Amino acid sequence: MAAGPARVRHGPEDVAPEIVRELSERLGGAIAELRQTAPRRLAGTVPADDVRTVLRALRDDLGCRHLSALSGVDRGATLAVVYHLAARGGTVLSLTVSLPRDAPRLPSVTEVFPAANLYEREVHDLFGIVFEGHPDPRPLLLYEGWPEGEFPLRKDWKPRGREGTNARG
Amino acid sequence: MFERLVRWARRKSPWILLFNSGACNACDIEILSLLTPRFDVERLGVLAKGTPRHADILVITGPVTLKQSERLRRIYDQMPDPKYVIAMGACGASGGIFEGLYHVVGGVDKVVPVDVWVAGCPPRPDEIVDGILKVQQLMEEDAKRGGREWRRGQPVYATAQRT
């Protein structure tokens, strides 16, 4: 059993541009609109049907083994799921999947990233997005008395009842 | 005679039940600080008890989330009389900074009657001790006047309570 200090570094160099090149080489056009948005920050978009394949490739071929977070977003015309993957050099790659408001469904990625289990349940609670194939699609955050079909983080959701008396959104 | 002894024992050694109704934890760790050497509230005879059936004072942290609202009421109902409630911090009073959020009731006294509010976000440990001492004073007053009924006539009581 060993324990001890790891190497000391004084700030890694930004390898995001290199990663953009690698992604283009290895994944072709699988990630659209791939661009650097800030130091150590990349963004791109992926079609809903391709999420599992792309995420698997990122995990196995590009060493992105850590899914930092998974966010739901209401963009008005559409909903979206954004996967935030930790790449090397402290880079975060955020992949957005656009979904129609009236039928927001996409494959669950729990097979590829078991960590997504709780994150997908949360996004479903808050936005009503359905993750097909999720092994345990129960509510995570909202209590048992919360009415079905009410997705509070949607922009058009209105609070009602006792919790809404002073609601500021 | 025995009655007076029991009242004295209860006053001298209040047993506290802590209930977190969805708090951020700041109040809870300041309460816990009371048990540790610097504040050492055990010398006042204050003990934290795990069950409602043995508690004199229910100390509630948090704004009361929707999830905890019924449970809080149930715990309160399980406590035998005479029982007292301390609502901690800004959250206890009105829901604090969480007032109006969709999963929050917003204020302990919307669920159970409150005897003492301790202000702060979070209140300091010494302010919490002050709150406990105020409850002890209330216990004495109530004991002298045969119960809590005398408080209904007090203007503060009438305007402050929402249950």
Added chain:
Amino acid sequence: MPEVELPIGPQHPALKEPVSFRVLVDGERIVRLDLDVSYNHRGVEKGAEGREFPKALYLIERICGICSHAHATNFAKGVEALMGVTVPPRGQWIRTLVAELERLHSHLLWLGVLAHEIGYNTLFMYTWRDRETIQDLLEEISGNRVNYGMNRLGGVRRDVSDDLRSRALEGLRGLADRAGFYSRIIREEQTLLVRTRGVGRLPRDRAIALGAVGPTARGSGVDFDVRRDDPYVAYGDVPLHVMTSSASDVFGRLEVRVREIEESVRLCTHLLENLPSGDIAAKAPRVAPQGAYVSRYEAPRGELVHYIRTNGTDKADRVSVRTPTLANWLSVVEAIQGRVIADIPVVVAAIDPCLSCTSRTTFVDTGTGDRSAMEWDDLVAYGIRYYREREGLP
């Protein structure tokens, strides 16, 4: 052998927030642990959308009272990135100082709680007494013992005087000794060793796959720390050592935190000794342009993520928060499998959940359908008795 379900209900006698577990057991052995984390959900993310940035900052700070500075700093620096605001060096260093003081108070708090859960109350008292040194320091620096409110958009709200610096350095010297003491204690104290070594094993690959972060992951040899890998505030400019352990069990998680206590004391000393002069804040505009940013922070419990989207107004369009505890729950579920009921308090405590453990455990016998209740207190006491009898511990 009939499987029995044990729900562990939502109220702890002494601390923190509620969470509820359901445990499926086969005799003494745990088959599966299930959790309910909805007790603490308030709706903060929605609240942040409706509040101007400075007000949202105060709301987000109170997502967690133990790591409030983590949330506030992470949000502030994310919004600053979107606004194109650069915090001056002195402001960055003060943010870093408070961040490390917070890590110290949090780890000492945790060590005391762990000690309490295994009946080692002397250690609980020692750590919380030492923690008061940090609380005093934080109060002097920020004005509050908890929920410091040090941040404003553009920097920090209060400066650190030279007088305060010298007193702080003195306090830290004392803490350095205490940290050394704790480091020795955890390797020598039988009670701790028996309850933590070999308990709650989590191999490195599983820790990564399950999304574990912070000391929970580093205790399984995962060499990831946001401060070093994706530096923010002053971390890119100060000597930082990331602590890992290959033990991959509760002891590994314990060892990492104790070493982090020692390292944080060193960091705070360095920060105070080398604090740059200058302004503590830059002016921030009222409005943030259209954009999106992933802000990351190494909170005491691990990687904290705020995904912030702005739309040219004075409010965020979306603030998506992923707390380190949410990232670590699956590791508890996995690490407890095959262990005995007596290990539940320790394996749960080992991730340092920013959710308190609950007091009422409901047992459901799946054979008969009978229900009965147990308090968390009793579960903890049961664990202490179990190991006392089995190992002859005091």
